[in-house]
Amino acid sequence: MIGIITLISGLILGYMGQRSRFCTISGIRDFYLVRDVYRLKGLIGVIIGGIIGFSIVNVAGGDLPGFPLLAEGLKIEPWVLIPLSVMGAFGMAYFSVMAEGCPFRQHVIAGEGRMSGILYLTGLVAGVIFFDIVIVPYLQLATLLG
Amino acid sequence: MKIKMPRFKLAGQLALITGLTMGVGAAVVQGYFGVQPPVGEGVCLVTHPSNLVNWIANNLFGTNFTIHGIFVAVPTLLPVGVIIGSIIAAIIHKEFKFRRGPVRDNLLAFIFGFLVINFGLLWGSCPIRTAVLSSYGMVFAMVILVVIVAGVIAASEYIKWKVRRMR
Numbered sequence: 061m062i063g064i065i066t067l068i069s070g071l072i073l074g075y076m077g078q079r080s081r082f083c084t085i086s087g088i089r090d091f092y093l094v095r096d097v098y099r100l101k102g103l104i105g106v107i108i109g110g111i112i113g114f115s116i117v118n119v120a121g122g123d124l125p126g127f128p129l130l131a132e133g134l135k136i137e138p139w140v141l142i143p144l145s146v147m148g149a150f151g152m153a154y155f156s157v158m159a160e161g162c163p164f165r166q167h168v169i170a171g172e173g174r175m176s177g178i179l180y181l182t183g184l185v186a187g188v189i190f191f192d193i194v195i196v197p198y199l200q201l202a203t204l205l206g
Numbered sequence: 207m208k209i210k211m212p213r214f215k216l217a218g219q220l221a222l223i224t225g226l227t228m229g230v231g232a233a234v235v236q237g238y239f240g241v242q243p244p245v246g247e248g249v250c251l252v253t254h255p256s257n258l259v260n261w262i263a264n265n266l267f268g269t270n271f272t273i274h275g276i277f278v279a280v281p282t283l284l285p286v287g288v289i290i291g292s293i294i295a296a297i298i299h300k301e302f303k304f305r306r307g308p309v310r311d312n313l314l315a316f317i318f319g320f321l322v323i324n325f326g327l328l329w330g331s332c333p334i335r336t337a338v339l340s341s342y343g344m345v346f347a348m349v350i351l352v353v354i355v356a357g358v359i360a361a362s363e364y365i366k367w368k369v370r371r372m373r
Contacts, residue, residue: 063280065239066254069231070287073249076227077288078295080220084333087221088358093366102221106334109229110246110341114237122237125245128343142346148328149336149350152252153357155325156333157365159318160308163251163332166319167285171292173304176315181255183319188259190320191327192271 074168083165085156140202232338243275246342250335252326254284 076082080102087099118124156162159180161169166184170177216223232248235241241248253274260271261281296302309315326332331339331347333354339347 061239061280062241062276063283065235065241067283067287069235069249070284070289071291071294072287073224073228073231073284074288074291074293075295076220076224076291078292078301079299080224082221082224084337085354085358088355089362092359092362098218099221101219102225103333103337105222105225106229106337107225107341109226110232110338111229112226113230113233114342117233117237120237122233123240123242124233124237124342125242127245129245129345145329145346145350146353148325148330149353150357150360151325152322152329153333153354154361155318155321157358157361158309159315159322162334163255163322163326164288164334167251167288168292169308171289172296173302174308175304175306175312176309179312179315180309180319180322183316183321184255184323185259186316187320187323188256188327189263191256191324192260192263192269195324195327196272 073164074171077164077168078172081165082168083161085153085162086160086165088153089157140205144199144202228334229338229341232335241276246331246335246339246344246347247274247276249284249338250332251285251288252323252332253330253335254282256323256327257282258285 081099082102083099084103084106087101087103090096090098091100114124114127118127159166159176163184166177166180168177170181228249232246235248236245247253257273257277258281260269260273261277263269263271264273293302309318329336329350331350333351336347336350336354340351
């Protein structure tokens with residue numbers, strides 16, 4: 061069931077993403093560089109859609125554990141993960157600008173037949189394996205020490 | 207007297223509509239179809255591809271890579287769906303064509319994919335899921351969203367500096 065749901069979600073979002081040129085990173089970049097808000101509206105739409113969706117699903121009895129999480133504040137354990145997360149988010153954003161799109165956009169342009177999108181996804185697969193083999197043991201160590 | 211209606215062109219709002227669909231969709235698949243834990247996992251193009259790659263590696267090569275609980279038995283097919291959905295849209299609208307770009311250097315494109323997924327996995331989400339988690343009320347995700355904006359600004363400033371230097 062999960063496989064089918066994720067596949068259908070992906071098909072719909074992939075189709076919409078190709079038609080709309082949706083990209084979170086380019087949205088922020090376009091607004092910063094040329095004050096173009098078209099793609100930025102997509103990122104704002106995710107936040108607004110999420111607030112509306114989660115609120116309705118919560119009221120309608122859907123399974124949303126702990127929603128809303130606001131009361132928890134910055135409850136991250138262990139603390140050593142916070143600088144790593146900040147570094148990760150900054151690096152992801154920085155190199156996504158260099159790659160001309162967020163990971164979602166790269167999947168979409170790979171589907172359009174763009175060579176750099178296809179090679180980006182190849183790098184992504186290699187990166188996942190690298191992360192599992194090299195980075196995860198260090199993260200486990202940092203978590204234990206933290 | 208003629209009343210002037212505000213103009214609203216659907217074509218100009220497609221990105222907004224896509225974003226809204228993602229936000230609402232993430233809530234629905236989590237709340238009603240059990241795509242959790244972790245929370246806000248409905249749409250993420252960092253964790254879903256990594257879960258899929260790890261699932262394939264674990265099942266083909268007997269490795270023991272980490273997979274989110276919900277995807278242990280059945281893999282996520284979101285990344286596959288996004289690619290196929292994009293192919294369908296591109297073919298229907300006659301935009302499908304094997305061509306270079308947008309990154310001109312093929313090796314750089316590979317390296318960017320490699321770097322983005324590693325940095326993304328350090329945080330554990332793509333920008334879309336970060337936005338979804340923010341709307342779920344996670345304060346740390348809101349902080350990370352600001353960090354993402356800072357990262358984009360830093361890269362944009364680097365590009366501007368590079369362009370100025372080339373002139």
